[in-house]
Amino acid sequence: xxxxxxxxxxxxxxxxxxxxxxxxxxxxxxxxxxxxxxxxxxxxxxxxxxxxxxxxxxxxxxxxxxxxxxxxxxxxxxxxxxxxxxxxxxxxxxxxxxxxxxxxxxxxxxxxxxxxxxxxxxxxxxxxxxxxxxxxxxxxxxxxxxxxxxxxxxxxxxxxxxxxxxxxxxxxxxxxxxxxxxxxxxxxxxxxxxxxxxxxxxxxxxxxxxxxxxxxxxxxxxxxxxxxxxxxxxxxxxxxxxxxxxxxxxxxxxxxxxxxxxxxxxxxxxxxxxxxxxxxxxxxxxxxxxxxxxxxxxxxxxxxxxxxxxxxxxxxxxxxxxxxxxxxxxxxxxxxxxxxxxxxxxxxxxxxxxxx
Amino acid sequence: xxxxxxxxxxxxxxxxxxxxxxxxxxxxxxxxxxxxxxxxxxxxxxxxxxxxxxxxxxxxxxxxxxxxxxxxxxxxxxxxxxxxxxxxxxxxxxxxxxxxxxxxxxxxxxxxxxxxxxxxxxxxxxxxxxxxxxxxxxxxxxxxxxxxxxxxxxxxxxxxxxxxxxxxxxxxxxxxxxxxxxxxxxxxxxxxxxxxxxxxxxxxxxxxxxxxxxxxxxxxxxxxxxxxxxxxxxxxxxxxxxxxxxxxxxxxxxxxxxx
Amino acid sequence: xxxxxxxxxxxxxxxxxxxxxxxxxxxxxxxxxxxxxxxxxxxxxxxxxxxxxxxxxxxxxxxxxxxxxxxxxxxxxxxxxxxxxxxxxxxxxxxxxxxxxxxxxxxxxxxxxxxxxxxxxxxxxxxxxxxxxxxxxxxxxxxxxxxxxxxxxxxxxxxxxxxxxxxxxxxxxxxxxxxxxxxxxxxxxxxxxxxxxxxxxxxxxxxxxxxxxxxxxxxxxxxxxxxxxxxxxxxxxxxxxxxxxxxxxxxxxxxxxxxxxxxxxxxxxxxxxxxxxxxxxxxxxxxxxxxxxxxxxxxxxxxxxxxxxxxxxxxxxxxxxxxxxxxxxxxxxxx
Numbered sequence: 001x002x003x004x005x006x007x008x009x010x011x012x013x014x015x016x017x018x019x020x021x022x023x024x025x026x027x028x029x030x031x032x033x034x035x036x037x038x039x040x041x042x043x044x045x046x047x048x049x050x051x052x053x054x055x056x057x058x059x060x061x062x063x064x065x066x067x068x069x070x071x072x073x074x075x076x077x078x079x080x081x082x083x084x085x086x087x088x089x090x091x092x093x094x095x096x097x098x099x100x101x102x103x104x105x106x107x108x109x110x111x112x113x114x115x116x117x118x119x120x121x122x123x124x125x126x127x128x129x130x131x132x133x134x135x136x137x138x139x140x141x142x143x144x145x146x147x148x149x150x151x152x153x154x155x156x157x158x159x160x161x162x163x164x165x166x167x168x169x170x171x172x173x174x175x176x177x178x179x180x181x182x183x184x185x186x187x188x189x190x191x192x193x194x195x196x197x198x199x200x201x202x203x204x205x206x207x208x209x210x211x212x213x214x215x216x217x218x219x220x221x222x223x224x225x226x227x228x229x230x231x232x233x234x235x236x237x238x239x240x241x242x243x244x245x246x247x248x249x250x251x252x253x254x255x256x257x258x259x260x261x262x263x264x265x266x267x268x269x270x271x272x273x274x275x276x277x278x279x280x281x282x283x284x285x286x287x288x289x290x291x292x293x294x295x296x297x298x299x300x301x302x303x304x305x306x307x308x309x310x311x312x313x314x315x316x317x318x319x320x321x322x323x324x325x326x327x328x329x330x331x332x333x334x335x336x337x338x339x340x341x342x343x344x345x346x347x348x349x350x351x352x353x354x355x356x
Numbered sequence: 357x358x359x360x361x362x363x364x365x366x367x368x369x370x371x372x373x374x375x376x377x378x379x380x381x382x383x384x385x386x387x388x389x390x391x392x393x394x395x396x397x398x399x400x401x402x403x404x405x406x407x408x409x410x411x412x413x414x415x416x417x418x419x420x421x422x423x424x425x426x427x428x429x430x431x432x433x434x435x436x437x438x439x440x441x442x443x444x445x446x447x448x449x450x451x452x453x454x455x456x457x458x459x460x461x462x463x464x465x466x467x468x469x470x471x472x473x474x475x476x477x478x479x480x481x482x483x484x485x486x487x488x489x490x491x492x493x494x495x496x497x498x499x500x501x502x503x504x505x506x507x508x509x510x511x512x513x514x515x516x517x518x519x520x521x522x523x524x525x526x527x528x529x530x531x532x533x534x535x536x537x538x539x540x541x542x543x544x545x546x547x548x549x550x551x552x553x554x555x556x557x558x559x560x561x562x563x564x565x566x567x568x569x570x571x572x573x574x575x576x577x578x579x580x581x582x583x584x585x586x587x588x589x590x591x592x593x594x595x596x597x598x599x600x601x602x603x604x605x606x607x608x609x610x611x612x613x614x615x
Numbered sequence: 616x617x618x619x620x621x622x623x624x625x626x627x628x629x630x631x632x633x634x635x636x637x638x639x640x641x642x643x644x645x646x647x648x649x650x651x652x653x654x655x656x657x658x659x660x661x662x663x664x665x666x667x668x669x670x671x672x673x674x675x676x677x678x679x680x681x682x683x684x685x686x687x688x689x690x691x692x693x694x695x696x697x698x699x700x701x702x703x704x705x706x707x708x709x710x711x712x713x714x715x716x717x718x719x720x721x722x723x724x725x726x727x728x729x730x731x732x733x734x735x736x737x738x739x740x741x742x743x744x745x746x747x748x749x750x751x752x753x754x755x756x757x758x759x760x761x762x763x764x765x766x767x768x769x770x771x772x773x774x775x776x777x778x779x780x781x782x783x784x785x786x787x788x789x790x791x792x793x794x795x796x797x798x799x800x801x802x803x804x805x806x807x808x809x810x811x812x813x814x815x816x817x818x819x820x821x822x823x824x825x826x827x828x829x830x831x832x833x834x835x836x837x838x839x840x841x842x843x844x845x846x847x848x849x850x851x852x853x854x855x856x857x858x859x860x861x862x863x864x865x866x867x868x869x870x871x872x873x874x875x876x877x878x879x880x881x882x883x884x885x886x887x888x889x890x891x892x893x894x895x896x897x898x899x900x901x902x903x904x905x906x907x908x909x910x911x912x913x914x915x916x917x918x919x920x921x922x923x924x925x926x927x928x929x930x931x932x933x934x935x936x937x938x939x940x941x942x943x944x945x946x947x948x949x950x
Contacts, residue, residue, distance in 0.1 A: 137783040239799050263916065272798055274644035275671045277915030279663050305729065309801050311670035314663060369753075407837050431840030438834035442698065444885035451886060455828050459840035465824050511839070 063203075066188035068195060075195045077188075080156025080179030081165055087151065087174050089196055095133065095144055097154035097161055100334055101178065101189075102127065105153060107337065108190055108206055109197030114147050139164065145171050151196075153178065182250050183339055187211060206337050213340030214254075217347055221256050222354055228283040229257045229350075230273075230317075241273040248289060248331055251343060255350055257285075275311060285350065286317040288325045289332050299325050324349060357418045358382040358547065359404065359434075359515060365412035366396070366403045372411075373399040375571040381564075383514065386541050386548040388558040391568030392592060397551045398439060398519055400568065404549060405436045405517050431459035435508035437501075439519040439551075443492055449503045450488040453478055456510030471510075478509035481544075482536060498529025502536060509540070516540070518550040522557070530554070534561050555592070559583045560606045567591060583607040589615055621889045624882060628896035632680075635900040639676040639907045643667070644915040675800045679906045679920075680899040681812045682797075682861040683871060687898025688815060689858040690872035691879070691890060695826045696850045697757040703873035704858035706764040707851055710869070711771035712742025713862040717792050718775050722782045731792070732807055732863040739859030742767060743851060754844055760851075795866035796919040797906050804864045811860040815853060816895065823887035826850070830885075870924040871898055874932050881935045901928065 069076040076086045094110055096102045099118035106112070106126045114131035116139060121127055131147065134140045137160045144152065144164075152168050154161040156177035168175045180189055187207050194203035229252050231242040241261035244253040252259060260281045261273060288302070306312040306323055317323050326332070335342035347355040359381040366374040373396040381387050389397050402408040404415055406422045415422045422430060435456070443452070456478070457471040467475075479485045482502040492500060501521055508516055518537070522530040538561055540546045552558045558565055559579040566576040569591050575582055580600075588596045588609060596609040641649055645667050655664045686704060693702040704710065716738025717731050724730075747755065750763035825846055828836045833843050858872060875898045876890070883893040902920070905927065909920040 135781060135783070138780050272796070272917035272919065274910055274915040274917050275799060276667045276910075277644035279667045279671065280645040282663060301729070309670075309803075311666055311801060314666040314670070402834075405838065407834055426840075427837065427842050428840035431838060434838075436834065436838030438832065438838065441832045441835050442830065444830055446884045447886065451827075455824070455831070455839060458824055458828060461824070463821065465821055508838075 066184065066191050068188060068191045070195045075192060077192060079175075079177045081162065081177040083177075085174070085176065087176060087196055089198055091149075091151035091174070091196065093147070093149045094151045094153065095147065095149045097133070097139055097144075097152060097164070098158065098178070099136065100180070101153055101155070104189060104334075104336055105193055108193035108202050109199035110193055113149060114144070136160070141167055144168070145173070149173055151176065155179070157181075180334065181245075181247055183214065183247075186334065186336060186339065210337060210339050214343050217340060217343045217355075218254050220354060221347060222351055223256065225256075225351075227257050227285055227350055228260055228281065229285045229287060230260050230278065230281075230283040232273075232286060232288045239273045239275060239278070242289070247334065248287065248326075251346060252287070255343065255347055257350065279311065279315060282316050284317060285322045285324065286315065287331075288323070290325060290328065322349075358385075359549070360416045361400075361404060361413065362416070363413040364400070364403055364410045364415070366399050366408055366410045373571055374403070374410075374568075377413075377568070377571075377573050379404070379566055379573070379576075381515075381547065381549055383547050384541070384545050385563045386537070386550070386561060387564045387566065388562040389549070389551045389566045389568060390553075390555055390558050395568040396571045397568055401517055401519050401549065401551050405434055406430050407436070428459040431511055431513070433513050434515045434517060435511040435513040437504050437508055437516070437518045437521060439523070441504070445491075445493060447492050448488070449479070449484060449490050449492055449495070449506075450475065452492055452503055453488075453506045453510055456507040459511060474510050474512065475506075478506040481509060481540065482506040496529060497525040498532040501525065501529070501533050505533070505536060505540075515547040515549065518548070520551050520553060523553055530557070537561065555583065555588075556608045559608060560601065560604050580607050583609060585609075621883055621886075625889065625892055625896070628883075628893060628900070632896045632900040632903075635903040636676060636680065639679065639903040640668075640672060642907050642911050643672050644910065670801065674802045674805050675797055675906070676903060678800045678804050678808065678864060679797055679903045681805070681808045682865050682868070683875075683898035683900070683902030684895040685808065685812055685815065685857040685861040685898075686868060686871040686902075687875035687879070687894045688819065688891065689854040689861075691876035691887075691894040692819075692826065692850050692854045692857075693872075694876055695830050695887060696847050696854075697761060698830055698832075699757060699761060700877065701873070702761070703869070704854060704862070705768065705869060705872070706761055707855055707858075708742030708746045708764055708767050708771070709739040709855055709858040709862055710867045711768040712738040712740070712745075713859060714738075714793060714867055715742075715771040715774050717866075718778050721792070722778050732804070735863035736807075736859045739862060740852075740855050742771065743855035743859075747848070747851065755847060792866040795862075795868040795921045796909075796917070797865055798910075798917055800864070808860045808864050811856050815857045818853065819891045822850075823891050826887040826891075868921050868924070870921070870928055871902060874928060875901060878932055878935060881939050 064070045067077050073089055074086045075089060076084060078084050091110075093113045094105070095114040096105050096112055097116045099116055099121050102112070102115050102118070102121040103124055106124060111126065112130050114133050115121060115127065117132040117135045131143075133143045133147075136158070139160070141164060145168075151174045152164075153176045154164065156162050156165070156179045162177065165175050165177050176192070178185075178189060178192075180186065187210070190207040190210075191203060194200065194206070231246070231248055231252070233240040233242060242249050243262045244250060244259050249259060260277075260283050290302075302325060303323065306318050312318055312323075315323075329335075330338060330342040330345065344355065359379075361377060361379040364374055364377045365372065366377075377396075377400055379387075389400060391397050399408065403410050406415070406425075406427075409423070417425065417430075417433060422434075425433070453475050454467060454471070457467060457474065458465075460471065461467070476485070479488055482505055484499065484502055484506055487495065487499065487503070492503060495503060505516075516537075521533050521537075525533070534557060537548055537550070541548055559582075562579055564576065565579055565582045567574050567582060567587065574591060575587055583598060584607075585596055585598055588594050588598070588611075593615040594611045595613045595615055596611045598607050598609045600606075601608045637649075641647075641652065645664070647655070647664065647668070651664075652668055655662065655668055659665055689704045689709075690702070693704065693706060694700055696702075697706070713735035716734045720727055720731050720734050746760065746763045746767050749767065750756075750759040752759065825841060828839055828841055829843070829846060829850075836843050836846070862868070876894050879890055879894040879897045882897070883889045901924075905923045906920045908927070909923045910917045912918060912923075
């Protein structure tokens, strides 16, 4: 005979347990999908489907790779939202909501009926006269639906875009939610896009050749020296650093460097970093990623700021002119098909004797 | 000499609270301003103290327009006890009283021996010398008012103005305040101008009474000439019998009915 | 707390602030013993350790001290002048003005990022003047000022959000300003904020009585010879300068200006003669200590000091609040 107080306590405990189980269940699902797409980038076995020789034209058979399964009419993979999607090939009406993917899509055989409003994208060939659906962070769902697309490509990393996924799917629109941080994600995306657009030639050009180019550079890197590097995301009020879990971070790690911001206990992407520790560690190279203009005068000014500030001036990297302001196109934005160039430029800086 | 007001017109924005008022207050007098609510009593006393600027007319102190007297100098001549004041929770009586010396302090704002002596004197005169370290919130209504009066005293002004000092106080405290005012007037020759709500009190403690109605002074003079049944009927809308208080040599009345 | 004499309390606070200074100087991402620190300062001037102590830790400690003083003092002044315990620098538009100006520079003119400190400072001051102007109606009633401040702050806040919506790719640099923090502090920042602290503290040793009297009400103050409008205006501008200079250097730190004066009030009372030194000692100490925690807790990663202040400071204040029964701060007493 439980008193009412005890009953309430018991049901409270039960509800809490149920909630925890649901939460944990949800989490583990997410973990599952992350593992699938880790930076290790499992290369699935290249399955060669039945040979289909068609007349003279060697229609190169599409290889499934990077978790992208290709069949005659559809392309399947597990997208950034953790869902397994099956996209129909050759969409007629595509909308791209994430600015960085526009160029990628167009280069890999796609075309657009509409896109997110973005200055850089507007100057690309293939976007003239294309409709816009609003700016990043303020996209009009209504406009998208009114255009009756059959495919919408967006970023699963940006919360304002990820929110749209459900609503779009409910309207029977196919959604590709992409999570692109590392170069393996680039290869996957190229595989995905070229498969959807039936352009094996572009897959070779934009992925296979790129992979080769990058590998070549990585292999040339001397194995005996490991320079210490620090990646800085400059803002006026703080020093934010980036570890190896970021695009540039991965590049530098591939090039056999040690990132002093790789610390186990904190896993933020942009971490506030201690100036003291920076001086204490005294990295060989400091790479600065910037937003804003690449205007010469401004870059000079940033360098001057660093040199005139005694704390900064004491760093070896600053003294030896290894305080490098990285251009935006290769290092703030994704390098995409220019990865080999991006790697090479970094390698030239890091190992001037090996890479001329 | 003394304080004189000539044809004052005072208002807030568009609203005119005092249409035309002239007063004359001689040094050493206790003058009361009475009238129904809304007649403009508070407004009038605020103009007399210099807090409000009249739209027309002037207030003269010893012949000089008070508009031309700087704030601090005016504070050394006229001390004011407003109706609404706020005080922080933990101020001591002594600290409150010390603020009265502010107009006299030099740039360094330090209290000199002279200031401390004056403060002590003010506390004695108001009977609060034993209360000097007490927190003001622990005082009774009457004691608190005395503390504010002590503060006003340290200003060493010749005129003390009180705006409804007795409203909200228990009757014994009301008497306490008025007896103190009378004592100060007699021993220090302190000129007093006060707005009072209680007509019998005004009759008993004043040398001169000004009666306000609808923004104009309708009668003034000695209490026995002012507190009469027709005034009580016309201005205060009560039928009353007026008697002579022979002990205090002043009139008093007992209201009978509303007009 | 009342049994402790006010003067003794001040002495204790002085000791605390001195201790806080040494705690801040002695701790950081790079561990050094006090002996080593002194040794470095005296004999090892060309080492990286010297750089760390002299060019990183010292200016940062000093700025934490100055910012703590400025912001808490500004809050104390405003709470007295407005006769409102919820008054703080953000009420007179300092946060809004500084934030909007910083955002405009960082987002629309990112090439001029180095103008952010001076811009934020000017923005803070202009916002205060705007609010004052809007609230003016033949004089300033504190309530009108507070309402105007709330309106202007929300207007500027909307401006901020609009900027962030239309330029989403430029937002990340802005967030660190809005959260507020002391990383990347250097001697230039000390020079930026120092003069205002000195002027402010100097003036405030002569003005406590005026502040005390202002809290008694406009009529009482005028009766004691104070020109209320001018006095109020001067104090508000002083508060704006103090807070504006602090915010321009470290971004928006909300807690200090609002809560520290109340903590001081509980400990030392409302008399500004003691409250002013008490507040500035308390503010300086708290910020130095909290910043030390913020940069050593997960070293070498640094947490914004605003987060530490809220997590540690707020419970501390609540504890003090409960210990002292009844409310405090100015309140109207009908007498």
